[in-house]
Amino acid sequence: MQFDRKDKDDAELLALYKTLLYPRMVEEKMLILLRQGRIGKWFSGIGQEAIAVGSTLAMQSDEYILPMHRNLGVFTSRNIPLTKLMAQWQGKVTGFTKGRDRSFHFGTQDYKIIGMISHLGPQMALADGIALADLIANKKNATLVFTGEGATSEGDFHEAINVAAVWNLPVIFLIENNGYGLSTPTNEQYKCKNLVDRALGYGIEGLQLDGNNILAVYDKLSELASSIRENPRPILVECLTFRMRGHEEASGTKYVPQHLFDEWVKKDPVQNFENYLLSENVINEDTIATIKSKFKAEIEADVEFAFNEPEPIANDVTELDDMFYPYQQQVVAPVEAKTELRYLDAITAGLKEGMQRYDNLVIMGQDIGEYGGAFKITDGFVAQFGKARVRNTPICESAIVGAGLGLSINGYKAVVEMQFADFVTCGFNQIVNNLAKTHYRWGEKADVVVRMPTGAGTGAGPFHSQSNEAWFTKTPGLKVVYPAFPHDAKGLLMAAIEDPNPVIYFEHKYLYRSLTGLVPDGYYTVEIGKANILKQGEQLTIITYGLGVHWALAYLNQHPEISVTLVDLISLQPWDKETVANAVKATGRVIILHEDTLSSGFGAEIAAWIAEHCFEYLDAPVLRCASLDTAIPMSKVLEDSFLAKSKLGKAVEKVLAY
Template identity: 60%
Template sequence: MQFSRQGLSDDLLLSLYSEIIKPRMIEEKMLILLRQGRVSKWFSGIGQEAISIGATMAMDSDEYIMPLHRNLGVFTARKMSFAELFLQWQGKKEGFSKGRERSFHFGSNKHHICGMISHLGPQLAIADGIALAHKLRKENKISLAFSGDGGTSEGDFHEALNTAAVWGLPVIFMIENNGYGLSTPINEQFVCKQLADKGIGYGMKSIVIDGNNLLEVYKTVQEARQYCITEQKPILIEAMTFRMRGHEEASGTKYVPKELFEEWGKKDPVKNYEDFLLNEKVLTPEKIEAIKQTIQQEIEAGLEIGFAAPAIVANTEEEVADVYKPFKAANTDTSAMPKSEKKMIQALSEGMRQAMEKHDNLILMGQDIAEYGGAFKLTEGLVEDFGKGRVRNTPLCESAIVGTALGLSIKGFKSMMEMQFADFVTVGFNQIINNLAKIYYRWGQNADVVVRMPTGGGVGAGPFHSQSNEAWFTHTPGLKVVYPSTPEDAKGLLLASFEDPNPVMFFEHKALYRSISGMVPDEYYTIEIGKAKVVQEGEDMTIITYGSGVHWAADYAKQHPELSIYILDLRTLLPLDYDAIKEAVMATGKVLLLHEDTLIGGIGGELSAWISENCFQYLDAPIIRCASLDTPVPFAIELEQNFLAKKRLGESVEKLMRF
């Protein structure tokens, strides 16, 4: 292994040594504790320390890094004390995630580190978002995301690289090629000569380096950082290394040929760098001993703090409260505001424009939303008024764009992503469910993101453009799910969604875009998320519904004046307005739950269960659910009309009223 100091000072060389020896010593101690049964699990990065240390030391301390399992050096080089880390690993309340996360699944804005999730790949898109924030603010800063060799097979890897290349984002993608994805060797992961070759396909500069050579990593990342800033482009670095231990300690290394350990053992990044410094007379045996003694003292002191910390005590109230970032929602008094008649699509478009005017940190992203104005023309004209920096056409990379939105949020931006159709959310599902929804609970970083979801049937669009998939998200703590039925509610709830610092899935029924109108305040106003609305009072029966169901129920009530029907529009499906639901049940004692979604797994089942548990004494009849057929949404209009819940509304009402 050849080292070249190329003008690097003795102080810097010594600093790099202190940093690379620290994670090695911590790991050696952790492996002892693991064998003693005093810690439960460990992912070892022994043999790969040069990559974490070299990359982190080459960056500014306020530039974000997205590390993975084997990047302990990122955390230590960012000056996290061993005591802090050990409290985290032990699941103590004083850890970075209050005992809610394991190992390196946590982040810290103080240290400019974004915590990983177990799904390989999603962190790369977050780096895109952070880099986009730097670009928009014209800051000479970058972000850096790590990937293992196995993670390069994930769709998130390709989406993130493509987005960064297309948008010219100053981000470094660092692949740690250590030969194995758990037990799967690289020859079963890819057939290209080098993983760096994948970057070439995206028009991206790509480099292969010796990942065990600390100075080569340091200087390469330093130069790459300057390239990203100067050229405003991303770069891909493949660092060749080897994992000297198992994927995690329990998995062992029996699947690895012994000769590989012998070969790579000679390339140990710590030992080789130490020998180089000794030869250069920068380091002496006495200095080595002094440095190690200082680190050992820190480790022992940290262990004492960690083991002495009390066992965590569960606090249910705190656990529930930490799912969402606290936010004081409000209803705007619109009584004195001028109003005009608008279709829902006009109300939503006006709301977006007013949100862009109020929040200069709001970024809109989606396929075809700029000059074309979006598939439904909701964003038409916005790019002319606010520019392509804030109204951004995206590649067909739903997952990467959701991740980018989260990255923007970390840097203090608000963002909106338009799913061209709600159906397409499936390819961004992981980012929404596991990144957006959980991040505040995990380590206190909110996701100030609105995902707009054109949804629903009734327009003959078939199985892939008509699904009502809102129930998928009501099962996910950390998300808010909003589903307006009128133009006034659509605008007010959309503006409230932009105000809210938590992730909001905002459903817009396509069939209602141009088919309904209403009086809508012309000015900026908000309607509180989480509050239902009584559409009309009644005494004979109650219909609890939302979206298109509100109009089906209202039309049915008009056609049957002999029935006094109470209609409750939920408006928000997560969180639910349980007080309003209880009042609606008490009003009549007979409840029909109506939604366009399919019956099995629809939110009607959850509502029925809650009413049965909490309002049973007020019921005069069984709760009836009216939903669409448990089939995909068919294309032919006749079949689609038969599919929709509206087809069975009359017989459901009659069934309920027979009791």
């Protein structure tokens, strides 16, 4: 291994050595604790320290780094106290996640480190969003994100690099190629000779480094970071190294041929750099012994301190509250002036108000730029707000939702449009595992609204018509809203944008141009979590939302002889239990109507809650009226038969017959 000190003096080299040695000694202590049974799991980065340390030192302290679980050197190089790290690893209340997650699955704004989730690839899109925020704000910052060679097979890797390339984002994508994804060797992971060759396919620069050479990593990453601060663009870096331990200690290394260990032990990054410094007379054996003795004593003390830290105390109220960023909505009342608007135009008006009110709001989605979106909701937005804040995206839902979270982490708000709600499946992981869990895990807000054009009635078939709100009402940490009228569509969208928590905003495509209503001018908000009583009656309560509201109104207009209380939920998470309970108590009979399929639809949750909390007030079983348990057909005849609307009359007759 050849080292080139360039213009570094002895003090700089010594500092590098200490920074490289420290995480190695921490890891060695962790392995002892593991054998003693004092800790339960460890993901070792022994043999890879030069990458984490060298690249971290190349970044400025205010620049974000997104590491993985084998990058202890990132955290120690940013001077996070070992007591705090150890408390995190042991699930102590003083850890970054208060015992809610382990390892490096956390972030910290204090040190500008954003940890991974177990799915490996999604953090790369977060790096895109963080870098995009810097780019829009004209900050000359770089962002560094790590991935392993195994995760380069994931779609998130390709989506994130493609977006960064198209948008010229200042991101260094660093692949730690250590030879194995758990037990799977590289020859079973990819076919290309070098992973860095993939850079060419995305039209970006790429280079390969000896990941065990601390000076090579530090010098080259310093150069690259400095370059992209001035000339924003992504760069792909492949660092060659080797995993000297198992994927995690329990998995062992029996699947690795011995000759590889024999080869790579000679390339040990710590020992080789130590030998180099000895040869340069920067250090001597006494220096080494003194440094190691000091580190050993500090590590021992910090570890024992963390072991004595308090365990979490389980409290249901605290746990539930911590799913969301602390926020108390202050409803903004509308002004007197109103304008007749289509449902679609009310959404447009809400987005415009949001963009005018928050200069840090960015809208992203497929075809939303000059084209104005598939439904023309953002028509004219580029001319009014500029392409920096109204961003056409590649077809990559996962990367764009992740970029939305990255924007939020770096001080921005984001609205992400799914062209159709059905397409959210391609971004599902980012929503349910990143947006939904971020605040609970490490206290960071996820200030992202995901717009979901949803629903049937247009003969669009199985992939453009689904009602998939129940996928998200089941997921703690998400707010889910579903306006049925233009007034609510505008006010609820502005409330969602204002809220620093992730909001899934369903908007029904069938209503876009078929429904009009009076909408207040200017800025106002509708309360999230509050239902509306549209009709007051005595015989029956119908609880519904979205297009179901209009089905119910049409049916009741045809049957004025039936006295019905009609509840429009508007919000599905949180939902208005008080209004529902009062309506149930007043009538004793309930139908829950929704467009989604019957089994496990959101109506099942409401029905269960009513049965549990309002049973003594019921004069008949709670009845669900929902769509058929099939995919949605395209044919108008089949679609009409599929939808819950066709079943409403019989449901009313049945429940009133009790």
